[in-house]
Amino acid sequence: MTTTGRHNRRGAVLVLASAFALASCGGSDTGTSDTAGTNTTLATSEASVTVTDQWARTSPMAATTGAAYMDIIASDGDELLSASVDASVAAKVEVHEVVMSGGSMSMQEVDKIVLPAGETVSLEPGGFHIMLLDLVAPLQSGSTIPVTLTFATAGEITIDVPVREEAP
Amino acid sequence: MRHWELMGTAPHRRTATLAVATVIAVAACSSSPDTLIGYVPPATKSVASVTVTEIIDGAPRPFSFRAADGEILVVIFGYTNCPDICPATLSNLKNARTKLGDDASRVDIAMVTVDPDRDTAAIMPRYLSSFTDRFHAVIPSSESELRAAEEVFQTSSSVTKVDGRVEVSHTGTAYGVNERGEVIVEWPFGIDVPSLVSDLEMLLT
Numbered sequence: 001m002t003t004t005g006r007h008n009r010r011g012a013v014l015v016l017a018s019a020f021a022l023a024s025c026g027g028s029d030t031g032t033s034d035t036a037g038t039n040t041t042l043a044t045s046e047a048s049v050t051v052t053d054q055w056a057r058t059s060p061m062a063a064t065t066g067a068a069y070m071d072i073i074a075s076d077g078d079e080l081l082s083a084s085v086d087a088s089v090a091a092k093v094e095v096h097e098v099v100m101s102g103g104s105m106s107m108q109e110v111d112k113i114v115l116p117a118g119e120t121v122s123l124e125p126g127g128f129h130i131m132l133l134d135l136v137a138p139l140q141s142g143s144t145i146p147v148t149l150t151f152a153t154a155g156e157i158t159i160d161v162p163v164r165e166e167a168p
Numbered sequence: 169m170r171h172w173e174l175m176g177t178a179p180h181r182r183t184a185t186l187a188v189a190t191v192i193a194v195a196a197c198s199s200s201p202d203t204l205i206g207y208v209p210p211a212t213k214s215v216a217s218v219t220v221t222e223i224i225d226g227a228p229r230p231f232s233f234r235a236a237d238g239e240i241l242v243v244i245f246g247y248t249n250c251p252d253i254c255p256a257t258l259s260n261l262k263n264a265r266t267k268l269g270d271d272a273s274r275v276d277i278a279m280v281t282v283d284p285d286r287d288t289a290a291i292m293p294r295y296l297s298s299f300t301d302r303f304h305a306v307i308p309s310s311e312s313e314l315r316a317a318e319e320v321f322q323t324s325s326s327v328t329k330v331d332g333r334v335e336v337s338h339t340g341t342a343y344g345v346n347e348r349g350e351v352i353v354e355w356p357f358g359i360d361v362p363s364l365v366s367d368l369e370m371l372l373t
Contacts, residue, residue: 057255060298062291065251098252104324105253105357106337125256126340126358132251166259 048075049115049154053168054161056145059138066090066132066139068147068161069123077117079152083130089145091134098126107131112152124167139163204370205363206344206353215243215320216349220280221309223289231278231304233317234349239274240371241345245323245338247283248295253340253357254279258299261342264364265300271372278304280317282325282338321351344371 054070072080083093096107105126113128115121123129130147132139139145141163148158162168215233222231235241242261246254258279265272277300281287284307287295292305308314318324325338340357344367353367 057259060248060255060258060295062248062294063251063255063298065249067251067255096252101337102324103339103341104326104337105340106326106335107252125252129252166263 049073049078049151049157050075051149051157051159054147054159055164055168056132056139056161058141058163058165059135061138063138064133064135066135067125068130068132068145069125069167070130070159070161071120071122072113072115073118073120074115074151074154075118076153078115078154080113080115080149081111081152082150084148084150085132085145088136090132090136092132093147094131094133095128096131097128115151141165202370204353204367206355206359206367208353209351213320213322213351214349215317215343215345215351218313218316218320220306220313220317222278222304222306223293226289226293228289228307228309231306232349233278233320233345235276235345235347237347238372239276239347240368241276241278243278243280243321243343243345244341245280245282245318245321245325246340247281247336247338248287248291249283249334250336250338253338257340257342257357258296260359260361260364262299263361264368267361267365268368268372271369273302274372275368276302276304278306280306280308280314282314282318283327283334283336284308284314285327286334344368346371 050073052071052073054068056066056068059066068083080095083095085093094109095113097110098105098107110128113121113123121128143163145161145163146158147161148156150156219230219232221228223229233241233243244254244257246257248254258277261277265275268275277296279292279296281292287307289305289307292307293303296303296305306317308317314325321343323339323341325336327334327336329335342355342359343351344353344355346352352371355364355367
């Protein structure tokens with residue numbers, strides 16, 4: 001798994017007014033993006049597990065699945081066993097990994113994500129993700145989803161995951 | 169260890185400063201590029217010979233993988249229940265088109281569903297409209313039509329049912345097709361937006 005220990009936060013991103021009005025189920029106008037890098041509540045730390053830069057992608061129209069991403073670091077080592085959301089968001093939540101086989105990509109559910117001590121493990125597009133199945137409604141940009149993560153040692157941690165068009 | 173590099177999500181993300189204006193002016197690259205960042209097929213890869221089915225206003229129409237004059241057609245293979253790869257690629261393409269300013273209208277996007285059983289005419293166009301105003305929702309009318317398209321692009325996919333769950337496998341590559349129906353560049357999954365913009369600008373000049 002990847003070990004991306006660094007995250008260069010973007011500088012302030014100015015709000016754009018776009019001439020191209022693209023429809024989006026996220027509910028946000030095309031081209032608008034919130035200011036990034038200044039949200040001090042992104043990090044959640046409990047026991048020895050810290051979750052940062054969590055985000056879920058805004059849903060395209062007609063999508064029934066969603067994905068949430070984040071960086072996790074367990075200072076003493078741990079394992080992410082599962083995740084859950086309220087039934088009003090999605091019927092089922094699974095932890096998946098994208099695997100490559102001869103150029104083709106597919107997902108497979110994983111029993112756990114191992115978190116080596118002190119190593120940042122990234123759940124990011126093309127890699128691990130928390131998959132939300134059977135979304136009740138499209139994920140709207142600007143909203144927040146509480147996601148409960150279950151760790152082998154640290155137990156349950158609930159984080160607020162902002163829904164965004166792209167990674168923070 | 170990954171088998172591939174995810175440039176799109178690398179920690180070395182550039183800080184972009186965007187000017188607010190009626191016409192979006194972006195300075196993602198300071199100099200004009202002379203080589204494409206994406207992969208250039210060494211031999212001519214012609215994809216125009218295959219006719220597939222796209223949905224226009226709810227009705228099936230024949231479609232060939234060929235850009236209109238002066239345009240680039242970007243082709244991807246995927247499915248709408250894809251939670252990760254497809255939305256990521258389409259989101260990057262959306263961002264890249266936005267950064268092209270006026271030239272965005274010269275970038276057309278075709279998505280071929282590898283899961284036509286579930287990606288119906290009611291679903292695919294709506295899905296794509298979330299990312300782009302120029303799109304072709306290609307829903308192959310038969311497996312042989314899908315395989316014919318995959319063969320000319322040299323890609324593959326599979327849809328299998330396991331324990332009542334549908335599992336889909338497909339490539340994450342985005343193919344840039346020109347007016348002659350040739351694949352002139354292939355962007356691997358994860359290529360970052362500035363690279364896409366650079367390549368598209370170069371192809372559109």
